Amino acid sequence: MIQRPVKGIRPSVADPGYLRCRHGAAGPEVLVGGDWTLAHYRTVLRQVEQTRLDGEPRVDLGALERLDTAGATLLARLLGPARVEALARTAPELSAERRNLLQAVAAASERARATPEPTREPYFFGRLTIGLGAQISHAGQQLARAIAFTGLVLAAFAASALRPWRWRPAAVSRQLQHTALEALPIVALLTFAVGAVIAVLGITVLGRFGAGIFTVDLVAYAFLREFGVVLTAILLAGRSASAFTAQIGSMKANEEIDAMRAQGLSPVEMLVIPRVVALLIAVPVLSFVAVVCGLAGGGLVTLLNVDVPAGRIISLYSDISLRHYLAGLAKAPVFAFVIAIIGCLEGLKCSASAQSVGTHTTSAVVQSIFWVIILNAVAALIYVEIGW
Amino acid sequence: MVSASTTDPHPAIRVRGLVTRLGGQTIHDGLDLDVHRGEILGLVGGSGSGKSVLLRTLIGLLRPAAGQIRIHDQSVDALRQGGGLERRIGVLFQHGALYSSLTITENVALALIEHAGLTRAEAEDLARVKLALAGLDPAAGPRYPAELSGGMVKRAALARALSLCPDVLFLDEPTAGLDPISAGGFDRLLVTLRDALNLTVFLVTHDLDTLYATCDRVAVLAHQRVLATGTLEQVSAIDDDWVRAYFHGARGRAARSTQENR
Numbered sequence: 001m002i003q004r005p006v007k008g009i010r011p012s013v014a015d016p017g018y019l020r021c022r023h024g025a026a027g028p029e030v031l032v033g034g035d036w037t038l039a040h041y042r043t044v045l046r047q048v049e050q051t052r053l054d055g056e057p058r059v060d061l062g063a064l065e066r067l068d069t070a071g072a073t074l075l076a077r078l079l080g081p082a083r084v085e086a087l088a089r090t091a092p093e094l095s096a097e098r099r100n101l102l103q104a105v106a107a108a109s110e111r112a113r114a115t116p117e118p119t120r121e122p123y124f125f126g127r128l129t130i131g132l133g134a135q136i137s138h139a140g141q142q143l144a145r146a147i148a149f150t151g152l153v154l155a156a157f158a159a160s161a162l163r164p165w166r167w168r169p170a171a172v173s174r175q176l177q178h179t180a181l182e183a184l185p186i187v188a189l190l191t192f193a194v195g196a197v198i199a200v201l202g203i204t205v206l207g208r209f210g211a212g213i214f215t216v217d218l219v220a221y222a223f224l225r226e227f228g229v230v231l232t233a234i235l236l237a238g239r240s241a242s243a244f245t246a247q248i249g250s251m252k253a254n255e256e257i258d259a260m261r262a263q264g265l266s267p268v269e270m271l272v273i274p275r276v277v278a279l280l281i282a283v284p285v286l287s288f289v290a291v292v293c294g295l296a297g298g299g300l301v302t303l304l305n306v307d308v309p310a311g312r313i314i315s316l317y318s319d320i321s322l323r324h325y326l327a328g329l330a331k332a333p334v335f336a337f338v339i340a341i342i343g344c345l346e347g348l349k350c351s352a353s354a355q356s357v358g359t360h361t362t363s364a365v366v367q368s369i370f371w372v373i374i375l376n377a378v379a380a381l382i383y384v385e386i387g388w
Numbered sequence: 389m390v391s392a393s394t395t396d397p398h399p400a401i402r403v404r405g406l407v408t409r410l411g412g413q414t415i416h417d418g419l420d421l422d423v424h425r426g427e428i429l430g431l432v433g434g435s436g437s438g439k440s441v442l443l444r445t446l447i448g449l450l451r452p453a454a455g456q457i458r459i460h461d462q463s464v465d466a467l468r469q470g471g472g473l474e475r476r477i478g479v480l481f482q483h484g485a486l487y488s489s490l491t492i493t494e495n496v497a498l499a500l501i502e503h504a505g506l507t508r509a510e511a512e513d514l515a516r517v518k519l520a521l522a523g524l525d526p527a528a529g530p531r532y533p534a535e536l537s538g539g540m541v542k543r544a545a546l547a548r549a550l551s552l553c554p555d556v557l558f559l560d561e562p563t564a565g566l567d568p569i570s571a572g573g574f575d576r577l578l579v580t581l582r583d584a585l586n587l588t589v590f591l592v593t594h595d596l597d598t599l600y601a602t603c604d605r606v607a608v609l610a611h612q613r614v615l616a617t618g619t620l621e622q623v624s625a626i627d628d629d630w631v632r633a634y635f636h637g638a639r640g641r642a643a644r645s646t647q648e649n650r
Contacts, residue, residue, distance in 0.1 A: 038475075038504050038553050045510060068553035069585060070504075073517045097586045104584035108520035353534060355488055 248347025
């Protein structure tokens with residue numbers, strides 16, 4: 001008989017439980033003996049499954065060694081709970097402890113058996129349709145909620161903008177430290193690297209036409225119009241939107257948001273507005289840094305690979321009109337607002353469990369990156385139409 | 389006063405000279421305690437007296453700095469290292485600590501699959517009986533912990549603690565956070581199960597009603613050791629500020645009088 005090794009069997013274990021049917025003088029008899037314990041569960045279970053009891057045989061528990069709840073459950077399965085219950089009351093060979101055990105397990109088996117497992121889920125196609133419908137309706141609700149929240153934040157913004165004494169410079173500056181200052185090194189490093197990569201691409205493609213020097217223009221247009229602000233926004237979506245959700249979500253889980261409301265404080269004014277303001281400052285500033293570093297990375301690679309003096313590269317950069325930079329910069333506040341709103345709203349959606357904080361943090365990052373890229377594409381189309 | 393070292397030669401749990409330190413702070417210093425077979429022992433003590441630390445040390449989650457702990461005459465260290473400690477003891481953590489990504493039935497079945505080598509179907513069959521033993525409606529089986537009330541979580545956690553048929557049960561504040569009716573139901577369930585399964589129960593509690601309703605003996609933890617063990621009358625009679633405030637304060641008197649009126 002193959003059995004998986006079982007850890008921690010006590011050394012004094014006697015025979016695994018066994019079960020014999022025989023025909024005694026007074027009709028059929030079942031002899032139950034050995035250890036009916038969890039350690040021998042499968043051995044005994046197999047015997048129980050193979051045994052067909054005809055009628056109500058006499059049960060002899062005289063040779064039973066150890067018995068635990070698992071073994072008693074098997075006994076209830078073999079004989080039926082009602083019979084075990086009767087046995088516990090009448091069998092003379094049982095100790096008081098064993099009677100109690102058998103009675104408790106018989107009652108529990110009866111209850112466990114009474115309720116069958118719930119009905120099966122619908123068939124595959126039905127499940128698919130239900131899932132799709134549920135997702136669409138969920139997405140619609142989320143969008144409606146996001147729009148409502150945006151309105152709420154704008155209203156709170158307008159209300160406190162006219163009352164400078166309600167501004168919270170301390171909270172804003174603390175958020176600025178987390179979202180802008182601490183993100184500065186990573187933004188600078190990553191955009192420098194991306195600038196260098198774009199320059200390598202430009203040299204490879206443009207160099208074939210003898211126009212390697214125009215790599216500088218490629219890098220400049222890419223960073224001024226698109227990459228400076230988009231890369232910054234994506235980095236902050238990963239860094240700050242997740243942080244906002246985690247901070248506000250853990251406050252929500254700890255009922256701090258409810259406590260604020262109960263004290264007549266507005267969570268939107270105290271938590272959301274400072275974060276929105278901080279990001280509205282951080283994204284434009286950081287995207288300026290991103291542009292400078294991207295241009296530096298691209299310029300350096302061009303300088304090393306194309307035979308031109310550094311002065312020529314700088315003069316090419318300075319020939320580019322300022323409006324390209326402004327076209328890029330115009331998107332920064334929009335991205336900042338979207339990232340901050342999504343981060344804070346996901347935080348406020350958390351329920352009181354750590355798991356939900358984790359789920360909503362993931363969702364905040366995914367949503368804010370999604371919207372940054374979509375809005376950037378929309379902006380590119382608009383710029384083409386209006387000729388910026 | 390009753391001393392810790394009674395004459396029982398084979399207690400279910402024997403602790404001798406236990407010293408535990410956490411972060412340079414001594415929590416227990418030379419603590420002795422016996423828990424007899426088949427009894428429910430309640431451990432009481434003020435906040436920060438190290439009740440939960442003692443429980444965690446007894447079940448081997450924390451290593452003592454000195455002293456020995458034996459469960460059924462085997463040292464916890466040896467049991468822990470491949471000696472099958474998990475089959476000898478069941479633990480009910482304060483907030484249930486049910487695995488949130490598994491259903492209630494799966495929570496109970498997990499150890500049966502991992503340690504007893506049962507198949508999933510066999511384990512879930514047995515798990516349903518354990519849930520019924522813990523007084524849970526079988527309809528709760530397919531639900532997730534987050535969908536259950538506090539009392540049901542405690543019962544499900546108790547069923548999980550009983551899944552490997554242990555002889556010793558450790559409970560950390562089983563009735564904390566329950567309404568009085570659920571707490572009373574849990575107390576009765578505990579006594580019933582102890583009688584039916586012949587369990588030894590080590591119970592950490594603040595709840596005076598639980599203490600009066602379930603415990604055979606009470607141990608008081610104070611001044612880094614077990615100050616006294618004995619029946620409630622014996623322990624509540626000892627001369628100590630904390631014991632007097634605890635048992636003879638307004639809540640203590642109320643709990644005792646409800647018990648007497650029963």
